[in-house]
Amino acid sequence: MEVTGILTAIIIGLIIGALGRLVVPGKQNIPIWLTLVIGVVAAIIGTFLAAALGVDDTRGVDWIELALQVGLAAVGVALVAGTRGRR
Structure with a gap:
């Protein structure tokens, strides 16, 4: 992976x-x-999950991959909010 890909x-x-x-x-x-750290982790996991399901490379916007990432x-x-709220 290149530096631009990581950024x-x-x-x-x-x-x-x-x-x-x-x-x-x-x-x-x-x-x-x-929240931002959770988003980065969710984006990475969502991309791997979309690749495993075979929906990571579609024409146009990858809506299924985006939905997986936002859902995660x-x-x-x-x-995290639930566990931090109990303290």
Whole structure:
């Protein structure tokens, strides 16, 4: 993977994290940096999952891959917000 690919993955991951946080209802008591880290991880896992399902390379926008990434980010944000809220 090239440096530009890594930087692109990080930028896309930051956007995915923000979208994942918007999908989760209610207030999440987690810092924004943690949301962004969750987004980067969700973007990477979502890309690998889309590749495993064979939907990673389609014509135009990869909507299924994007939905997987946002869904994973939403689950990650909900899990982390739930565990941090119990402290």
